[in-house]
Amino acid sequence: MPLSPEQFRLLSPLLIGWIQRTLAEHACGARPVATLGFRRLPQYFSAELLTAAKVVAVERVPVPPLSSLGAPGFEAFETMPAAGITYIDTFFVDRRCAADESLHFHELIHIVQWKLLGPERFLAAYAAGLETHGYRDSPLEVMAYDAQGRFESDPVPFDAERLVAQSLRIYFPAA
Numbered sequence: 001m002p003l004s005p006e007q008f009r010l011l012s013p014l015l016i017g018w019i020q021r022t023l024a025e026h027a028c029g030a031r032p033v034a035t036l037g038f039r040r041l042p043q044y045f046s047a048e049l050l051t052a053a054k055v056v057a058v059e060r061v062p063v064p065p066l067s068s069l070g071a072p073g074f075e076a077f078e079t080m081p082a083a084g085i086t087y088i089d090t091f092f093v094d095r096r097c098a099a100d101e102s103l104h105f106h107e108l109i110h111i112v113q114w115k116l117l118g119p120e121r122f123l124a125a126y127a128a129g130l131e132t133h134g135y136r137d138s139p140l141e142v143m144a145y146d147a148q149g150r151f152e153s154d155p156v157p158f159d160a161e162r163l164v165a166q167s168l169r170i171y172f173p174a175a
């Protein structure tokens with residue numbers, strides 16, 4: 001059953017609190033993406049973004065405990081084995097995928113989405129997309145997977161931050 005706007009209004013601060021605690025717990029292990037030495041990422045993202053964006057390599061990426069925060073119905077998402085997940089200016093990657101530049105590219109697309117939408121609107125849009133379309137077909141994921149597909153198949157660099165800004169204007173005209 002979809003979350004009502006009222007349910008989401010109650011969930012949102014709990015979720016943001018959980019995210020802030022999770023980021024604080026991993027702050028010591030967070031490194032700027034710019035320091036990882038990936039060759040292609042600087043051709044798609046600004047130095048400013050790659051310095052501000054941080055990555056934490058972990059044994060298991062932390063997924064919000066939505067059911068215990070009072071939002072049942074996301075069990076599939078909660079238990080999905082994820083290689084990466086992004087919260088605000090930081091993303092987590094499974095240690096075994098720490099050298100995967102394409103995965104880092106995907107999560108950086110989410111970093112740009114978080115930045116342009118702001119946490120409240122990102123969470124509302126992500127939750128709505130998840131409920132309506134499921135994980136893979138939710139608009140914010142489609143945007144990330146489409147850009148990642150282009151990153152993998154086309155060697156010609158593009159401005160990924162501008163691409164996200166343009167896509168967000170189509171999906172979310174107010175962004």
Ligand SMILES: [Zn+2]
Pocket residue numbers: 106110141144
């Ligand atoms: Zn994603």
